[in-house]
Amino acid sequence: MKSLQKQEKFVGRSGLRREGPAKLCGLARYVDDLPLPGCLHGVTLRSSIPCGRIKGLRFDPAFAWDECVVVTAKDIPGKNVVALIEDDQPLLADGRVRHPQEPIALIAHLSRARAYEALKHVRVDYEPEEPVLTIEDSLAKKRLLHGADNVFKRFEIVKGDVDKALAESDVVVSGEYRVPHQEQAYIENNGMAAWVEKDGTLVVTGSLQCPYYVHKALMKAFGLPESKVRVVQATTGGGFGGKEEYPSMIAGHAALLALKSGKAVKIVYDRAEDMAATTKRHPAVVRHRTGLSKDGKLLAQDVEVVMDGGAYVTLSPVVLSRGTLHAAGPYECDHVRVRASVVATNTPPNGAFRGFGAPQTLFAVELHWEKISQSLGIDSLTLRRKNAFDLGSTTATGQKLSESVGARECLERAALRSGYAARRKRYDLWNKNPRNRTWRGAGLALVHHGAGFTGSGEVYLASKAGVELTRDGRVVVLAASTEIGQGTNTMFSQIAAETLGAPLDCVEVAGPDTGRVPNSGPTVASRTCMVVGALVRRACLQLKDELDRAGRGARDAAALRRAARLLCGREASRRFIVEYEPPPEVRWDDASYKGDAYGVYSYACCVADLEVDKATFEVRVLRLTTAQDIGKAINPLLAEGQIVGGTAQALGYALLENPVYKDGAMLNAQLTNYIIPTAPDTPPIDVELVERPYSRGPFGAKGVGELPMDVPAPAIAAAVFHATGLWVASLPITPECLCREFHDRF
């Protein structure tokens, strides 16, 4: 591509974050900081049982209820649902609860402490029913929670003839892999504020990823037209998917209280409530049967995936879809079958979390290589070299990979940079010496991650984004894509300035506000840079054409001001809005699950070096080396930051984060006992960026947001296996499991 050879001025450079100074100085305002004089504080009465009928609410007559505003399902003016894929989740439970922590009623008071106190003075009378709490009980139809079989959604991918190919294989290796819930643990808890304007417009603002999801949900729950609902993102302290769907619930709650009280209402969760009530990563069981030739050529993959969706459908079908599409890994195989389902249980609904189904199934397929390696006597690096995707490979859905395939390059670069093969040998020697107090090991994994929405998702989204030139010569990027700590604002500015040839400080990014910006779709699925960034670039090209036609460049602020007067005329600004156009070469069939599942894939390889204490079974990761093909790093420092952060989050998933559930509720809903890694738990992380440009991405960029979360867990599990010889195929690999395995073995 010619444009890529040109020297770029802003793209590919590590400029400072746009909102960095305000955040560092404490000037950025999160929802809890917003001054709303006279506002009420809302709290939520939640179910204390997993499942049953609500017989009634009893309000303590001794409590001063006249100081409070109380809302129940009766107060909902529109439909009692949190609108998403299927409208099955109520905004407030009406007559029955289906999971612990389900919202039943809302209370608001001028004082937050008094509102919490009020909660202690309401009793809910239940008629409890026998709950279904595990995947196994749900599949066995211990009780029917959904449809005829408790299955929310099923997918099947079939390529070739798996049964025949398995029968003809030299070896068949089977394995079962399990992954638990995982908490997003964003730094800012969920929170929303709502009020009703004099003209009847319902306004909500708060911590969120997807303003138009909240917009849609509020329209339905309140029976309001598009123009009477306005959603504004406040500064948001992280999301990781955890603020994709649940903000619609909290926004609805704050709005109900605001409507009934006639005042502004804030609902800000504390950590305990946030962890207990909001969404987690889906737990999953994945089973593999893999057929290979004696020399390690992959002949057949038979994969079964079951995820736990929790009590309502929410986003489970799409999470499952991504899990299904990544279940076979980045390997070429002629005969593949993936059968996947997501089932209902009486637990809080699981939802979006960085990776969105892929980390679950990629953990299984990647760790399975260690099992295959054992039965073939060939190391897993060699096995991957024999089978990994290359240009021209065909995926499980029959997609032919025609550009930007960095799988092998990532594999070789990470292996080389970490000295993987030599280290494995050194560790084998180390482990032979009984005087050493630790065992050491190295493990490796390779993954792909499809950027953007699955299959035809981007077509249905039909995202719009754009740019406007204001009369005073400012260039403003218009998109609903949110800055949640990942660098959206900085990256959009770089793309716009580069495309226009304008100075970076003449470019601004409009704050996401449904009253002002077009719907560029949700800030999820590693799509903001690749998909929305490409729209921003297209819109900027249109603006640039106009500037060129007017004989004015965008060279500096003065030139832009002159051009603006010409282009805007009497208007305050000129807008250039473009809509997503599906690339003509992308073909996908939802019915058969065949075709181009994603426009393109990013790739990553990770090598983990670690040691295990022989006395305490504590695992200390010594270093993580990773090479990631993201097409093009628009801002290399931010891209590297995404990779380092995702890697640390995956280290927690692999070794530390152990959600404990009892009767469907999370027992360790606090950061004291739900263990995420601290800085001293995080080893040096060595990142190498691989840039195989994608013709449809802005300046060649692909997705980077989720990819780093997919790859470290199986690499760490493989390294633990190498170090100890103890086979642990379920996460997290805690010292307790290793101690138990060791004890059972010796």
Next chain:
Amino acid sequence: MRGDPGATTVLRPATPRQALDALRREPRALPLAGGTDLMVSWNAGLLGGRTVVDLSRLRSWAAIRSGRESVVVGALATHAALQESAVVRREFPLLVAACATIGAVQIQNRGTIGGNIANASPAGDTFPALAVYEPLIQAVSASGRRLIAFSEIFAGVKKTTLCPGELIESLELPFLRPKPSRQLFRKVGTRAAQAISKTVAAGLLWLDKKGTVAELRFALGSVAPTVRRLSAAERFLAGKRLDADSIAEACRLLEKDISPIDDIRSTRHYRLEVSKNLLRQFLEGR
């Protein structure tokens, strides 16, 4: 934040006498030292409208005074101050090591040794070190003062033998003469910092010239309702040589003194196995 500032009374006595009088008048009031535990409960809205007696103005209770045969550590000495004290570093390295593993730097800067003891968590990180150093605790109330042996201070989970209205003023740690031949502190937590112990161990061993055990002191935390010395193993090894058989027997006897449980942080099995491994490693001198 679920605690209600409007419903909380905070008293700020300027002298020990004022503090003790306040507590005599209101024995159910909560003494506030560093606040690292109290604020967690307050934040969760668990303290109702209880009165708080803030001890932070009692500066004299934060002093660390070295004598000829012992050091007297004021109850309000912080975990950070203990790590900085030259005499504590020289004479009581296990206590220094323990203080360095508590929470993180911010907690160490606020948390106090007296508050740590009075809070009586089964997982208190300094307790195994204190258990092997055998300090005497000076307790005071409006009506008088008394000495309590460290081994007598805990009554159960989150319970001490202090009476209502009684405060810990200081603890006196006797210097060890002769110095031990071998020592150990090891915290096995949930992660590298900001961690609560799954098991925490401190050990002192004196060997005589023939290589037999003159004295062993070994204590474990988080494996029983209160910190435990391994009395059975300590008695058994006294006067014995440390060989494979005697070490194995000591590890077996460990179970007589601890009673670990399955909880949210770990398992009985793990705590027991790891406690044995730590004792074995210590006795083997590895």
